[in-house]
Amino acid sequence: MDAAVGRYRGLSFWHDSVPDDLTPRAPLPGDIDADVAIIGGGLTGLWTAWYLLDRDPTLRVVVLEKEVVGFGASGRNGGWCSALFPRSTESLVRAHGLEAALAMRRAMIETVDEVGLVTASAGLDINYVKGGTVAFARSAAQWRSAQDEVADAARYGVDQLELWGPERVRAAGARGASFDPACARIHPARLVRGLGRLLEGRGATIFEGTEVTGYTAGEVTTAGGRVRAETVVRALEGYTASLRQDHRAILPLYSLMIATEPLSEAVWDEMGISHGQTFTDHRHLVIYGQRTADNRIAFGGRGARYHWGSAIRDGYDRVDRVFDHLSNTLRSLFPGIGSPEVTHRWGGPLGVPRDWHASVTWDRRTRIATAGGYVGDGLSTTNLAGRTLADLIVGHSTNLTRLPWVDHHSPTWEPEPLRFIGANAGLLAMTAADAEERVTGKPSIAARVMAPLVGGS
Template sequence: MGRPLNQRPAYDRLSFWHETAGNDPTPRASLPGDLDVDVAVVGAGFTGLWTAYYLAEADPSLRIAVLEAEVAGYGASGRNGGWCSALFPASLPSLAAMSDRPAALAQHRAMRETVDEVARVAAAEGIDAHLAKGGTITLARNRAQWQRARQEVRDARAWGRGEDDLRLLDVREATSVLAGAGTRGATYTPDCAAIHPGRLVRGLAEAVERRGVRIFEQTRVTDIDAGRVRTEHGTVRAGTVVRATEGYTPMLPGHARTVVPVYSLVIATEPLPAETWQQIGLARRETFTDHRHLIVYGQRTADDRIVFGGRGAPYHLGSRVRPEFDRDERVFMKLYAALLDLLPVLAGTRVTHAWGGALGIPRDWCASVGLDRGTGLGWAGGYVGDGVSTTNLAGRTLRDLVLGRDTDLTALPWVGHRSRPWEPEPLRWLGINTGLRAMTLADGEERLTRQQSLVARAVAPLLGH
């Protein structure tokens, strides 16, 4: 399954994206000692970097410091599947229940616009992120999946979403895009771009520095409080402190139950020849998945590989996040088997890279962003794997919140949302891993019965659906 990684790998070996990012992975300098700034951002992933970028753009006089325990993009930002999509982890009905129908639809529009905003900034800053806005095709490969696909489109129409937002494809249309085995049809949305997240996150870090922001790497934060961030190398005092730590949040004092870190694992194939791509499709580098319950996701890279990932790795007791959890050979083999099941033409194809990383999941599966004006503490996260684009929306929203602006972005329903804490251990370990197993069972049930899974229906409320 490719070259084995050390338990504590070199930064350019963390993922295919890090290895092929095209610039020097040598860490920046650590915090030299105590520091006074206007805004301190904890975490140099997409959330922290987008926040710093838009703040520095809006007010160049701001003194901004970004503090990172490892290097920029070390976490999910440099290890994901490379989907910059309009997906948001909470459904429209859930968002409407938090606010109202117009606000829920405004959130959806903002997510659609964010895909183009990421592309705009990448172009403006000269970041070659290998971006291709080909949309997403979601195949239906059995009767139950086809029923779900049709219901998804009916629900979209009930919310006023037209064919320019989500379309139902028949079997001929679907296979002309992606010739997946057993395809009955598909849904398609144009609102997704395949990207190289490693190139994007490193390029964004350089763009942030060009705007005068200081990034301190290998500077582990030990505590966050109003007006103060403690690190291993000194204390940073700031009027505003933004927590942008996603799957690593439980490592901070007071946040053990804020989100849970759940691992998603990914494989990448060797570059495929042109004749193989003629059989597969994805001519516009569409991202792809299917309507199964246990999530998988794939893309065609700029150098003609397939990057394919999914859930299935266990949640680790106590919300532990460790380098050795980045690899699970059993899950890698299952991903490879799932890829061959979807695209049998890939039989014998070599996997050159395999990696993983933790994503953050809040108890109600709804991402949030906010700023407590009384304490100056801001936050964003809980993206449930939909963070490549949502982080950008978070960064622009935090800009407006920090600068005291009331805008369309600050009125969106996820702003100021607070998810209740996760259950104490071992209840959350039992619940989360039971849910993961149930989704696997649900997919097997549907293959056998060709009916909507009863298991999935029973577990859905526990998973935020």
């Protein structure tokens, strides 16, 4: 096996199991011209290219990727194609008004189906099964959180959440759960790698092994040449910090995952998780899991610290302490699984804007577009971003271009050491909030204080 291909296979369980040889495409050979230059070969960039070619098949679309398509979060995530948005509905109402907030929620819910419909019509098998998300409540405080979440959804009348009693859930100590039907289980590397192949068939050009060093109106510079283009799209998410000119726009925060060996049907029946379902609980330090198509548990969570200067390193993808914590957490949720072999361990950076508000921006004067800040909720949000950017770029005024995240500008992150102190203090606060609730049985004061800073109410 080629060394580069071996490296990409080792990125995650998803890369290891994708039906693709992962051989890198050729890099940019020198200066070229295009209509649209897209920086980043993840889902934001690929969906933007996809919908641009829907709207105008004659466009010359070029995608520039430093590694290979799907190298970053688009290929390494938890496989939740959900309607989650980094900011709560209540927070969106305060910022943008009721109608705009509800339009944003409707768009996110509709996008879960859009991903399934588009991939199915294109013949792309991404293991898509829309089974919803079960969020267990395993303490008095978590049960109250579940009840509040369902009540809030009912009050706004858009999200169709359900409250489940203890008879419907089998996680250890669960008093019940909230259930959100607007989520599909997918194989993320199948999606992003397949989308890249299909785009080439539609006329887009993808250059891999091509590091972008900067961009201005009408031009993208790389180590191998320049792309002159009327429109430039920055779609780097957590890797935005690698560009000097955008270093403080998005903070890269690491999330790590494990995958087990395949489990028997009897074990899955005991867990009460069906194909297509994803699962979590109502703790503050986020965890997320799914039942894969081949009956493994793919399970992840936050907990890895932010690194000084928004540094991104391969070594940060693997932290034994966090992997051990994930294994222990999984067994505490489902003791009946025993101690299955953990076959894959991986991680990577997701993108966090200063106000935890994802955005799509379009400068009509410079024709520079951006999208990102999904805070780990990107599998569906990237699709909505791609459709929205396509409408903006071709000049269509649609319901999507009027959504409240369009032309939302998040503040930049503070310089170091304030950025380092603040990001890691937030991580400690969420850890402390979970411990506080275990001891007191009441909603955490620390979490309530932090909520406005992390997209909560």
